[in-house]
Amino acid sequence: MSLSQLAESLRETALAGIREASSPCLFLSASDLHSRAVTRHAPCSGSCEEAWSAALALLEEALGGKEPVILRADWVVHQERVSWARAQKAVRAERRNYFRWGISFGEDWSQPLTEQELNGHAVLYSGGDDPKGRFHEKNAEALCRRRFGRGLPSLRPEDGVLLFTVKGAFCEKGGPVRLLRERGFGAGLREHEADASTLRACIASGASWLARNCGADGRFHYGSFPCFGRDIPTYNTLRHISSTWAMLDAWRLSREKALLEAVERSLACLLRDFARTVRLPGGEEAVFFEDIESGELKLGSSGVALLLFSAYTKLVHPLRYVPLMKAVARGILHMQSGEGGFVHVLNRDLSVKDPFRIVYYDGEAVFGLLRLYDLTRDAAYLEAAERAFGHFLRKDYWKNHDHWLSYSVNELTRWKPEARYFEFGIRNFEGYLPFVLKRETAYPTLLELMMAADLLLRRMDAMPEMSGLLARVDRAAFDEALEHRAAHLLNSFFWPETAMFFKEPGRIAGSFFTRHHAFRTRIDDVEHFVSGLLACLEHRRGWTPNRLSVRLLTPAKAAKQGR
Numbered sequence: 001m002s003l004s005q006l007a008e009s010l011r012e013t014a015l016a017g018i019r020e021a022s023s024p025c026l027f028l029s030a031s032d033l034h035s036r037a038v039t040r041h042a043p044c045s046g047s048c049e050e051a052w053s054a055a056l057a058l059l060e061e062a063l064g065g066k067e068p069v070i071l072r073a074d075w076v077v078h079q080e081r082v083s084w085a086r087a088q089k090a091v092r093a094e095r096r097n098y099f100r101w102g103i104s105f106g107e108d109w110s111q112p113l114t115e116q117e118l119n120g121h122a123v124l125y126s127g128g129d130d131p132k133g134r135f136h137e138k139n140a141e142a143l144c145r146r147r148f149g150r151g152l153p154s155l156r157p158e159d160g161v162l163l164f165t166v167k168g169a170f171c172e173k174g175g176p177v178r179l180l181r182e183r184g185f186g187a188g189l190r191e192h193e194a195d196a197s198t199l200r201a202c203i204a205s206g207a208s209w210l211a212r213n214c215g216a217d218g219r220f221h222y223g224s225f226p227c228f229g230r231d232i233p234t235y236n237t238l239r240h241i242s243s244t245w246a247m248l249d250a251w252r253l254s255r256e257k258a259l260l261e262a263v264e265r266s267l268a269c270l271l272r273d274f275a276r277t278v279r280l281p282g283g284e285e286a287v288f289f290e291d292i293e294s295g296e297l298k299l300g301s302s303g304v305a306l307l308l309f310s311a312y313t314k315l316v317h318p319l320r321y322v323p324l325m326k327a328v329a330r331g332i333l334h335m336q337s338g339e340g341g342f343v344h345v346l347n348r349d350l351s352v353k354d355p356f357r358i359v360y361y362d363g364e365a366v367f368g369l370l371r372l373y374d375l376t377r378d379a380a381y382l383e384a385a386e387r388a389f390g391h392f393l394r395k396d397y398w399k400n401h402d403h404w405l406s407y408s409v410n411e412l413t414r415w416k417p418e419a420r421y422f423e424f425g426i427r428n429f430e431g432y433l434p435f436v437l438k439r440e441t442a443y444p445t446l447l448e449l450m451m452a453a454d455l456l457l458r459r460m461d462a463m464p465e466m467s468g469l470l471a472r473v474d475r476a477a478f479d480e481a482l483e484h485r486a487a488h489l490l491n492s493f494f495w496p497e498t499a500m501f502f503k504e505p506g507r508i509a510g511s512f513f514t515r516h517h518a519f520r521t522r523i524d525d526v527e528h529f530v531s532g533l534l535a536c537l538e539h540r541r542g543w544t545p546n547r548l549s550v551r552l553l554t555p556a557k558a559a560k561q562g563r
Helices: 003-021 048-063 084-093 115-120 137-148 196-212 237-254 257-274 299-315 322-334 360-376 379-394 403-415 419-430 433-438 444-461 464-470 475-492 523-539 556-561
Strands: 025-031 038-043 070-083 102-105 160-172 177-180 223-225 275-279 285-289 352-354
Touching: 003 025, 003 048, 003 070, 003 160, 003 177, 025 048, 025 160, 038 048, 070 084, 084 160, 102 115, 115 137, 196 237, 196 257, 196 475, 196 523, 237 257, 237 285, 237 299, 237 523, 257 275, 257 299, 285 299, 285 322, 299 322, 299 360, 322 360, 322 379, 360 379, 360 403, 379 403, 379 419, 403 419, 403 444, 419 433, 419 444, 419 464, 433 444, 433 475, 444 464, 444 475, 444 523, 475 523
Parallel strands: none
Antiparallel strands: 025 038, 025 070, 070 160, 102 160, 160 177, 275 285
């Protein structure tokens, strides 16, 4: 489909928007989803038809004959004149990459950059550990030279610039015209709802991205910073395991052949490259999973491995990994003290490297043991989980508001429906609801926390003896926080209309990003989004397993580029 054909589809929608807003400037952006979008603009000083023709001519010249598969139009709907000093202060006042305005240097619309262009070139992020936004002059200079053929203008603090917001629309090859949101966390994204069909498509798309990034040897391409296509050079065994579990969970929904094939490759890699059989002091053999960079044996890796293998046992093969799971469980029990707490990290020789590292490991270990108990009914695993929760109760672990603890206490109450465990589960979220509702970052594990808590509350609904505990839960506030968090996660999905502004759109389209980490896309980020949204979909009680098509979310050409 040529640029002219896309433009013909989009033209009337864009012109109507320009007229309605009395817009001073129009932007057109196009991409083949192999390379970063090309953007051109035209001031609307005359008629909107003239602005459209001018911007389209500039874009056609810049593309040099390349045929795009997506065309996006944005028109300015609000502008504010501020000093350059105030503009920089406004960027600084926001979390990094959360400044949601475009900037026009000067007031004649000769050098305007949309928010999407600024984000795609890391102009609003200074790097390092600075949590706040900062205008990155070096990246802005490079962007201006690419965009305008000249550098960033020299600005004094008192010089005026324009901050602006846009509305827009886009169309893809073979797809309909879609409107773009102007405001909120979803600004610049298509109009969408967190309904069952959207959740299904985003889950399938994220899981497909994980599968495409699982290589022939079973190792994942770990992730990248997409502004400049920089690969993340590290690797993490625990995240390898948890990402495989997320793929398997998504396969339960879709039964896509490519997903299960990726799971099998990843499992083969896990057992070949990371599994270590170690003889314990008592003479028994245990299996741990070694981190390839540090040589560490992490409690969390063992816990999530039990989740992965127990899911595989239920869904795919009932016998293949049962002996292995028991050996993994022996390693977890070796790391548990008589009081119930766990040592978190061992060296290869089983000496203690780190008594405590992160609370996640505790919940992962208990959840894994309980899933193994579900398969084997070996009382040792349930007893270990209860000892652990005795420790958690004594130490007020609910103050961590951790999603793994939410998962594990929900699982424990299936077998031990005791008030103290239900109360722990409630305390794990009840004082946290305002944070869940208002947190601006996507924070996908918050949705996992809420979904596990929802299962807990549903079980309590059927237990009259728990009515007193249930009465303290504000269910309206709980449901509001849950639904908001699910919808908010979709604002961190790499829809094509967002991915097109980054260096290699095909590598990231259809995945999820972490905005405040330079739009990082990493396997564990994606797996948490997939797991949380899948739990939310099941919460809706409206899905049935079937094969899914996500052509609009991950175009075929983009899929071929994924690694």
